[in-house]
Amino acid sequence: MIVEIRKFGFQTIKSANFFNIGAGSEGGQLTYEGTGHVTCSVTTKMAAAGKERSGRVCSLVLLLSVSGLIRGADATERTLSVELNPGSPSPPPGGDLLHVRAVGNNDTLHFLFCSQGAPTLLLVHTDITSSTIQVNWTQFEARNHSNSLKVEPESSILYSAAIVFTRLLEYDDVNDTAVPTSDLFPPYELQSFTWSRLNLSGPVALLCGASPTFTNGSLCLQLSVFESEGRGRSWPRLLHTANSSQLEVWLDGVSPRATRSRFLLEVQAVGGAYPLSKVEVRRSIDDEFTPSIFQVTHWVPSVNSSSDVPGFIQWKPVAYRRSDPALEDATPCRHSNPRPQSGEAVAVASGLIRAFYTEPKTFGLNVSFGLAGEPFYNSTKFLRWTLLVGSGSPPVDAFSPLVLSMMAVGLGTPMILLLLGGVCVCIRKRATASTTNYEPIN
DSSP states (O other): OEEEEEETTTTEEEEEEOOOOSTTEEEEEEEEETTTEEEEEEEEOOSSGGGHHHHHHHHHHHHHHHHHHHHHHTOOOOEEEEEESTTOSSOOTTOOEEEEEEEOSSOEEEEEEEOSBSOEEEEEEESSSOOEEEEOHHHHHHTOOTTSEEEESGGGEEEEEEEEEEEEEEEEOTTSOOOOSTTBOOOEEGGGSEEOOOEEETTEEEEEEEOTTOSSOEEEEEEEEOSSOEEOSSTTOOEEOTTEEEEEEEEESOOOSSTTEEEEEEEEEEESSSOEEEEEEEEOSOOSSSTTOOEEEEEEEOOSSSSOOSEEEEEOSEEESSSSOOGGGEEEEEEOOOEEEOHHHHHHHBHHHHHHOSSOEEEEEEEEEOOTTSOOGGGTSEEEEEEEEEESSOOOOOOOHHHHHHHHHHHHHHHHHHHHHHHHHHHHHHHHHHHSOOOOOO
């Protein structure tokens, strides 16, 4: 059987040969083009009825091969380069600026992670492989000039978006309703935190900070940028591609201001022509990679097309109460509806937003952790939430080969039993008819 995959968007052609996929199999052809168009033809010769089982084995192998090859066709690879405080002669006193440049076949993604003010991740997508960033450090550190950080040439920019973590909110859930009302404590303004220097390990950067009012503990963010498709090692094991980055946010060891405290995180999405203005919740029947979670949340721009979006923020509605969690350590999280916010206020909070955007368009929402009846933060003093920030359409989970094989066996076994039963009935009737025929006396 010859399997051929053509993916015109990334100019890749893959082919593979499979032999001896079952007795009597002659050959076949599968073609994958673009996004989701698959043509498959398999020619099989059966020498006898007993060869049907081999044909079904061939179908199962073909099903698994198609699944794996189609997933591989959607994957791209990028070459990553990491630079801390690009162009600065010394570490800037106000905080670090990390630049991860991800170069593809004919485009570039620029990931910029900054701790000057509120922690901010900026993503810029350009349509050439030679785009660069330029930073005027005098203006950048002053935090009162737009265009002090540029991606050049500016005409190559296809899309840009940023996520800013502005406030950490805490409330006393006295009645265990998980509904923040008037019991909110004064918020923690993340722009006022004292942030550490970025701790780098390849394309992974760790940033931790603390409020002046924290008695102990810290709030940490970890950025990971990827060369190719894969999954996170720990729950919720989000599926990422080379077009996305992953942010993990966790609160560790912070003393709550009440024994029944719960937390919310205020998040702002900033964009230019395509701001992230709506949230979509997608449902699935598969919880293979995130047990008990059957939803995924997409924060995307409102565009005319119903399917293609230029960028996204994605997460699953779950957080974890331990760094190495078991299933019982999962806690649900909820989000509010995104609402327009003051772009000027976000630019004041984030040095990176001020430097890149002239007129930032901003939408904000709150993510709350825990439901009524769930343990309070004080039970473990730990809370971790994971999200993806990327360009293009969000990655979509598909059934793994293991699940597909189980489905094939589960659906195929009854059909085999019915077929064998029918064959047995026919043989039995034919044998009965042959023994009851009259024979001549003489």
